Amino acid sequence: MQNNKDRSRNLGDYLPAADDAMIICRCEEITKGEIRKAVHDGMFTLTEIRRYLRTGMGLCQGQTCGRLIKGIVARELGVSPLDLEPAVSRAPMRPLEMKVLGNEK
Amino acid sequence: MKNNADIIIIGSGVIGNAAAYYLAKKGCSVIVLEKSESIGNGGSSRNGGGVRQSGRDKRELPLAMYGIKNIWPTLSEELDMDVEYYQQGNLRLGKTEAHLDILSGLTKDAAAGGLEVRMIGGEEARAICPYLSQEVTGASWCPTDGHANPMLTTLAYYRKARQLGVRFITGEGVQEIRKIRGKARQVVTQNAAYEGATIILAAGYESRELASQLGIDIPMTQALLEVLVTEAQPPMFYQMLGTAAADFYGHQSTHGSFVFGGSSGFEGVNRDNGTPTTASITASCICRGIMKYFPMLEDVKIVRTWAGWMDVCADMVPVISPVEEVPGLIIAAAFSGHGFGIAPMVGLLLSELATAETTTLDLCAFRYDRFKAKI
Numbered sequence: 019m020q021n022n023k024d025r026s027r028n029l030g031d032y033l034p035a036a037d038d039a040m041i042i043c044r045c046e047e048i049t050k051g052e053i054r055k056a057v058h059d060g061m062f063t064l065t066e067i068r069r070y071l072r073t074g075m076g077l078c079q080g081q082t083c084g085r086l087i088k089g090i091v092a093r094e095l096g097v098s099p100l101d102l103e104p105a106v107s108r109a110p111m112r113p114l115e116m117k118v119l120g121n122e123k
Numbered sequence: 124m125k126n127n128a129d130i131i132i133i134g135s136g137v138i139g140n141a142a143a144y145y146l147a148k149k150g151c152s153v154i155v156l157e158k159s160e161s162i163g164n165g166g167s168s169r170n171g172g173g174v175r176q177s178g179r180d181k182r183e184l185p186l187a188m189y190g191i192k193n194i195w196p197t198l199s200e201e202l203d204m205d206v207e208y209y210q211q212g213n214l215r216l217g218k219t220e221a222h223l224d225i226l227s228g229l230t231k232d233a234a235a236g237g238l239e240v241r242m243i244g245g246e247e248a249r250a251i252c253p254y255l256s257q258e259v260t261g262a263s264w265c266p267t268d269g270h271a272n273p274m275l276t277t278l279a280y281y282r283k284a285r286q287l288g289v290r291f292i293t294g295e296g297v298q299e300i301r302k303i304r305g306k307a308r309q310v311v312t313q314n315a316a317y318e319g320a321t322i323i324l325a326a327g328y329e330s331r332e333l334a335s336q337l338g339i340d341i342p343m344t345q346a347l348l349e350v351l352v353t354e355a356q357p358p359m360f361y362q363m364l365g366t367a368a369a370d371f372y373g374h375q376s377t378h379g380s381f382v383f384g385g386s387s388g389f390e391g392v393n394r395d396n397g398t399p400t401t402a403s404i405t406a407s408c409i410c411r412g413i414m415k416y417f418p419m420l421e422d423v424k425i426v427r428t429w430a431g432w433m434d435v436c437a438d439m440v441p442v443i444s445p446v447e448e449v450p451g452l453i454i455a456a457a458f459s460g461h462g463f464g465i466a467p468m469v470g471l472l473l474s475e476l477a478t479a480e481t482t483t484l485d486l487c488a489f490r491y492d493r494f495k496a497k498i
Contacts (some may be wrong), residue, residue: 025162026292045379060285061278062293065161067276069168071346072378077354077426109401113354113424120421122412 025060027116029094033060036081042090043083057094064105067091074105077113128152128290129471130477131310131319133297133333134326135159136167137273137463140280141470142323142477144202147287149478155289155498156310158296159331163277165327166462167398169431171350171372171384172273173363174464177213177233177240177265180440182488184236184239189484190468191267198271198467202279206271207377211361214248214270216416217261222367226263240265249404252360256416270363270374273463280470287391299471300324300333300452307337307451309491321477323453328434330456334491337449342437342494343457347390349405352427354422370412399430433460443469443489445476453477454491 038051048071061070064087072081073087080087084104092099110119132139135157143153159165174195176187191210199205217223226242233240241264248262249255285291300322301309309316324330328345342396356379365372373383387405394400408430414421436442436457446452453476455469462469468484474480 023292023294025285025293053317058284060162060291063161066165066278069163070278075352075427077424079427108427108429109403109406110425110428113421113426115424116353116410116414119425120407120414122407 025062027081029058029096042086043071043073043076043080045078045082048073050070051086054094055089057091062095064088064091067106068105079104124316126154128154128317128319130154130321131156131317132297132323132325133310134324134330135162135281135291135293136165136327137163137218137277137280137466138167138458138469138473139323139325140277140284141467141472142325142334143289144280144284144287144473145474147284147289147478148470149474153158153284153289155284155291155466156295156297156312156317156320159289159291159324160294162281162291163274164294166431166433166460167277167466168274169348169350169429169477170460170463172374172382172463173213173372173461174208174210174266174271175213175265175363175461176238177263177268178215178229178365179233179461180438181236183461184233184238185484186465186472188238188466188467191269193196194306194467194471195269195271195280198276202283204275204279204282205377206276206279207478208269208271208315209374210269211362212251212253212264212266213363213365215263215365215367216248216255216259218415219260219288221368223261225367226261230475232307238265239267247311252362252364254359254417256418257442259416268363272376274327276466290348297326297333299336302337302449305450314373321453323455323473323477325348325455325473327456328432328459330434330454333448334454337446337452339449339491341442341454341457341491343459345432346435346460347393347395347430348384348433348460349386349390349401349407349409349428349430350382350384351406351425352429353383354424354426356381356423366412367415371409380420380426383409383413385412392480399432401430402426414452433458435459437494441469441489442491443472443486444491446491452493
């Protein structure tokens, strides 16, 4: 993590790649290029990427794309994916209707 | 890299980031130190997003009104990023006589402060927001209130300040603010010491500990807030909502999801593990509150819940003040759960304080030494 602390670290220019249009987060329709660009905008943690782009904020809550995004961000930062803390998982585990969640009987 | 700058800011929340941006724009060098691994990981990412004037303490009202008139409308353009600001009014809803009494009182106070806010009946409320239950008998209505996306606003200030050369360092918890020759000058972390001519302490509740080392106490506590987020819905309404009975508050976001906050009444005694943690009973309670006002939302799915801590001041109003006993130190903390809406204005005022300019608005009401015993 030491590597990611100083947000002025030079990552080099954002270079467009052939697969930038590939959709990574299917629930929110966020592409690989958007994720790579967010890193260059200064979003160095998975939590920041999530708040900035909404990746992993849809119906599956990142259960599908979480690992892919971690790999993309790690590569862009030049660190190991193991150095990136995953974003927090939030209750409920599956989407629940208000009338079901609100029912105490 | 140099560890010296004109100004050191402790805390990369929306207040610290906004101050950093306005200072960078004035040509100052700025270093922002953040304890968390992520930017704005405290209350700045954990609030309801209200950009309200109604319901505010009269001391805070001028800040809210100035920001809504002069900063919020053009903020997305200024920061080159959509902060999802909507100015479509605030409805505070009531269903009983007692509710309407509460709302009338609030409305009278706000109107006395020069705010355009008035009481309306149930039918007029439904004309503004047609999805409201027939049980709503009245509301207070402030047409110039609104909401924005707090996470994007915080990150937009960060992104722009970073582009302007502000140095942000995360995972850098401050241990001490050290005086040199009687002036606050050095900021010591586990890894390094940073030096600045002015130090802005904007670290939420954690500001208390750091200020107390210098003999300054800000009387505040931590209080939990919880919020639920629904799946995306077609665009329905963009008013900010609240209720007289405080059952829930919230709005629909650009994305389409509803963001609704509320409480169970057990916040003061909840168990936690040192992090803000959602309780199993709260989201259910908020759902019941919402369905009483919006029965048609009963089939909408909840996808996520989260919690955050507010830094609640003894008198529910923040401290935004230079400290006379410690020249060079400026405190901006204890925003008491309603700091987001005034954050851009507070950032601007902090940049004026830090550069010894005359502030756009008077800040006497927010002094650090205003707290007096009751007798």
